[in-house]
Amino acid sequence: MDVQYEQDAGEIKRLQRCINDLVCLLALPALWSGGDISQVLDTLLNTLMRMLRLDLVSVRLNLSVVETPIEIVRVAQSFGPMPPAHEICEALNHSLGDNSPKWPPLLRNLMGDGEVSMVPLPLGLQGELGVIIAAAQRAGFPQQTEALLLNVAASQACIGLQEARLRSQQKCIADELDRRVARRTAELTAANAELQLQVGLLQRLPVSAWTLKPDGTPDFVNRVWLEYSGQTLDFVRSRPDAWISAVHPEDRETASRSFWEGVRSGQGFAMETRFLRARDGTYRWHLNQAVVLRDAEGKVLKFVGTTTDIDDQKRAEEKLRRSEAFLAEGQRLGQIGSYCWRPATDEITWSAELYRIYELEIGMPVTLELIRSRVHPDDVTLIEKMKLVDQAREGSHDFEWRYRLLMPDQSIKYMHAVAHSTRDQNGQSEYMASVQDVTARRLAEEARDKAQSELASVARVMSLGALTASIAHEVNQPLSGIITNASTCLRMLGADPPQVEGARETARRTIRDGNRMSEVIARLRALFSKKEPTTESVNLNDAVLEVIALSILELQKNRVVLCPELADDLPLITGDRVQLQQVILNLLRNGSDAMCTVEDRPRQLVIRTERDNGDRVRLTVQDAGIGFDPQAADRLFDAFYTTKCDGMGIGLSVSRSIIERHHGRLWATLNEGPGAAFSFSIPRTPAGLAHADGIRNIQAPAVTGSAAA
Amino acid sequence: MSCGVLPRRSAIDRILVSVVDDDESVRESLPDLLQQFGFAARAFSSAEEFLASGCIDQTRCLLLDVAMPGMTGPDLQQELIRRRKTIPTIFITADVGMTVRQRLIEQGAVECLFKPFSDTVLLDAVNSALRPK
Numbered sequence: 001m002d003v004q005y006e007q008d009a010g011e012i013k014r015l016q017r018c019i020n021d022l023v024c025l026l027a028l029p030a031l032w033s034g035g036d037i038s039q040v041l042d043t044l045l046n047t048l049m050r051m052l053r054l055d056l057v058s059v060r061l062n063l064s065v066v067e068t069p070i071e072i073v074r075v076a077q078s079f080g081p082m083p084p085a086h087e088i089c090e091a092l093n094h095s096l097g098d099n100s101p102k103w104p105p106l107l108r109n110l111m112g113d114g115e116v117s118m119v120p121l122p123l124g125l126q127g128e129l130g131v132i133i134a135a136a137q138r139a140g141f142p143q144q145t146e147a148l149l150l151n152v153a154a155s156q157a158c159i160g161l162q163e164a165r166l167r168s169q170q171k172c173i174a175d176e177l178d179r180r181v182a183r184r185t186a187e188l189t190a191a192n193a194e195l196q197l198q199v200g201l202l203q204r205l206p207v208s209a210w211t212l213k214p215d216g217t218p219d220f221v222n223r224v225w226l227e228y229s230g231q232t233l234d235f236v237r238s239r240p241d242a243w244i245s246a247v248h249p250e251d252r253e254t255a256s257r258s259f260w261e262g263v264r265s266g267q268g269f270a271m272e273t274r275f276l277r278a279r280d281g282t283y284r285w286h287l288n289q290a291v292v293l294r295d296a297e298g299k300v301l302k303f304v305g306t307t308t309d310i311d312d313q314k315r316a317e318e319k320l321r322r323s324e325a326f327l328a329e330g331q332r333l334g335q336i337g338s339y340c341w342r343p344a345t346d347e348i349t350w351s352a353e354l355y356r357i358y359e360l361e362i363g364m365p366v367t368l369e370l371i372r373s374r375v376h377p378d379d380v381t382l383i384e385k386m387k388l389v390d391q392a393r394e395g396s397h398d399f400e401w402r403y404r405l406l407m408p409d410q411s412i413k414y415m416h417a418v419a420h421s422t423r424d425q426n427g428q429s430e431y432m433a434s435v436q437d438v439t440a441r442r443l444a445e446e447a448r449d450k451a452q453s454e455l456a457s458v459a460r461v462m463s464l465g466a467l468t469a470s471i472a473h474e475v476n477q478p479l480s481g482i483i484t485n486a487s488t489c490l491r492m493l494g495a496d497p498p499q500v501e502g503a504r505e506t507a508r509r510t511i512r513d514g515n516r517m518s519e520v521i522a523r524l525r526a527l528f529s530k531k532e533p534t535t536e537s538v539n540l541n542d543a544v545l546e547v548i549a550l551s552i553l554e555l556q557k558n559r560v561v562l563c564p565e566l567a568d569d570l571p572l573i574t575g576d577r578v579q580l581q582q583v584i585l586n587l588l589r590n591g592s593d594a595m596c597t598v599e600d601r602p603r604q605l606v607i608r609t610e611r612d613n614g615d616r617v618r619l620t621v622q623d624a625g626i627g628f629d630p631q632a633a634d635r636l637f638d639a640f641y642t643t644k645c646d647g648m649g650i651g652l653s654v655s656r657s658i659i660e661r662h663h664g665r666l667w668a669t670l671n672e673g674p675g676a677a678f679s680f681s682i683p684r685t686p687a688g689l690a691h692a693d694g695i696r697n698i699q700a701p702a703v704t705g706s707a708a709a
Numbered sequence: 710m711s712c713g714v715l716p717r718r719s720a721i722d723r724i725l726v727s728v729v730d731d732d733e734s735v736r737e738s739l740p741d742l743l744q745q746f747g748f749a750a751r752a753f754s755s756a757e758e759f760l761a762s763g764c765i766d767q768t769r770c771l772l773l774d775v776a777m778p779g780m781t782g783p784d785l786q787q788e789l790i791r792r793r794k795t796i797p798t799i800f801i802t803a804d805v806g807m808t809v810r811q812r813l814i815e816q817g818a819v820e821c822l823f824k825p826f827s828d829t830v831l832l833d834a835v836n837s838a839l840r841p842k
């Protein structure tokens with residue numbers, strides 16, 4: 001009975017212990033909560049080892065649980081270095097198949113050779129999680145209770161592992177989530193910072209920037225606009241066209257029209273308006289530009305635009321336009337064209353007025369050929385000369401020249417050009433020139449010259465009264481001779497007997513006097529006829545003698561003692577004979593008149609011709625009269641200056657202009673004794689008088705060395 | 710008034726008319742005409758020549774030019790007056806105005822004729838000069 005009691009008591013203790021162990025095992029999950037897989041395994045293996053006095057326990061978890069299979073082996077006692085866990089597990093698996101499993105050869109050295117009992121405990125419903133192997137080297141292992149404990153442990157392990165796995169998965173997910181959130185946050189922060197920067201830029205742009213909703217209502221408007229216009233953001237946003245209140249009243253209509261057209265058509269717009277600046281109440285020109293943004297389907301998303309202050313440019317443009325118009329008008333009024341010529345490339349640019357002067361279509365490309373087609377053939381060589389001259393020189397020189405154009409209708413235009421040589425920024429030679437159509441002036445000059453010479457020849461060297469007197473005087477003498485002789489003739493023929501011889505003589509005298517008269521008339525006509533100024537070779541001495549012949553009677557009447565001193569070697573001169581004779585006649589008359597009150601000395605009138613310096617010829621008329629007031633010396637030659645009571649005062653002024661047209665000069669000096677001397681000096685062949693309408697000289701400055709224009 | 714032809718007289722008893730003029734054609738033509746009138750005529754080229762001629766006393770009528778180089782016509786008239794040799798004087802001139810003519814007549818000239826003048830005008834003037842006052 002005691003033995004049974006002892007056996008029963010032992011059994012009860014064993015069972016109690018088993019229940020205690022079970023409770024312990026059942027409490028494991030609570031222990032494991034919050035832990036990870038390795039904790040779970042750790043506790044489990046230790047618990048099993050201890051609880052069941054195992055010699056070896058191993059666990060292998062499959063990939064379904066963890067990323068890398070976990071294999072752990074624990075032995076009751078350390079027997080020295082152990083082979084790697086996965087080899088042991090594999091060997092153990094092998095041994096499980098044997099009927100009488102022994103330690104795998106791998107462990108035999110460590111664990112002994114005896115019989116081993118191994119219990120595999122699959123984890124998971126079909127062992128998909130892994131396997132725990134519990135091994136003990138004692139007989140009867142596992143006993144019932146031990147087997148129960150092992151199974152419970154295994155299922156608890158499952159639970160724990162599942163939970164751990166879930167937790168770890170959750171943690172992973174949470175970590176991943178955190179990581180993603182962090183990254184996103186960083187991205188967003190960066191993006192936000194970027195955006196802030198951009199918005200800041202937008203606000204700081206020197207232009208007004210804004211966006212419009214598809215219906216035209218502004219949504220973003222930068223600070224620049226608000227500060228400029230003084231409008232508030234709310235105000236601007238209140239209506240699509242609220243901003244128009246800042247537009248100049250005159251521009252509102254067009255601004256509104258452009259705006260609405262642009263918005264409604266979805267094209268955007270570009271327009272210039274004047275905006276009121278709130279700060280000082282001035283209006284300034286601005287350029288408003290909007291471009292459209294569309295979404296993926298092509299619908300209008302937004303309008304994005306800027307308003308740029310272009311006031312300064314606009315004013316500059318306006319000034320430029322006005323100055324250009326001013327210049328063009330000036331050119332038009334003065335009939336002055338201008339051009340720029342680059343000798344190196346023959347690049348020529350003309351102003352509009354120059355095209356008009358040349359009667360060419362404005363904007364036609366200008367070439368030397370084109371110019372040649374218009375320039376008078378006689379003057380074309382000028383252009384060639386210019387080029388040659390330019391090539392021969394290095395420095396900058398200015399040109400002035402006159403030339404003619406021959407128009408398609410054969411009319412002639414006179415041109416006066418002035419060119420200034422400069423260098424452009426590359427050092428290339430460049431000519432800027434002004435060309436004026438001086439045809440009107442030239443024609444006026446010619447008309448004036450003609451009128452002057454008409455004046456000289458008609459009026460001209462004396463007054464009309466004196467002219468009549470002079471003519472009367474010249475013809476009177478022969479005329480009275482004629483009448484007297486004719487009367488005598490009649491009487492002689494009427495005598496009884498008729499005095500034929502006497503009659504014949506008187507008739508002869510009559511004819512002679514008649515001839516003399518016609519000579520005088522002819523001379524007078526020549527002297528006072530209207531003639532175009534002609535140029536011819538003139539023998540000044542002969543011309544003087546003719547004038548003397550014409551006026552000798554009158555001079556003698558006035559008791560003038562004429563003393564001609566005509567040089568023998570006087571060269572021929574080129575000029576207008578009649579005009580020069582008028583001058584000589586004027587000087588002789590003046591000299592004679594100056595002496596009309598002289599009584600105490602001979603009324604000596606010297607007329608002298610001689611060579612003068614520089615291939616010139618000089619004529620002097622010197623009287624012994626009353627002279628002139630030295631103070632009035634420069635007025636002597638003025639038109640209408642006269643000291644004679646019946647003088648017209650045009651004699652000397654006309655004479656001077658005649659001499660000047662001969663490129664000479666006329667002057668007066670007082671004698672040492674009484675009286676004055678009037679002299680003129682003219683060149684033999686004045687330059688430019690070679691042909692009537694020719695080119696005046698090109699005033700090209702002297703070239704050192706090479707032959708110039 | 711009188712007709713152009715006078716009865717022939719001998720050279721000796723023809724009345725002497727003297728012409729003083731520096732113009733050659735006058736000296737050439739006038740004497741012939743005067744002779745046709747029946748006068749004797751002599752011509753002098755200057756006042757000085759006449760004064761030196763010795764014909765002063767015989768000259769019954771003087772035809773005198775006004776403007777002459779040297780002594781003028783009026784000068785000669787004054788000189789003759791000074792010499793108390795008043796001769797009836799007819800001035801012949803080409804170029805004086807009416808005022809001068811008036812003055813000459815006031816100063817004693819019988820007449821002042823403007824060239825060119827017709828023969829009858831001359832004759833009338835000479836006859837006028839010779840008519841006893």
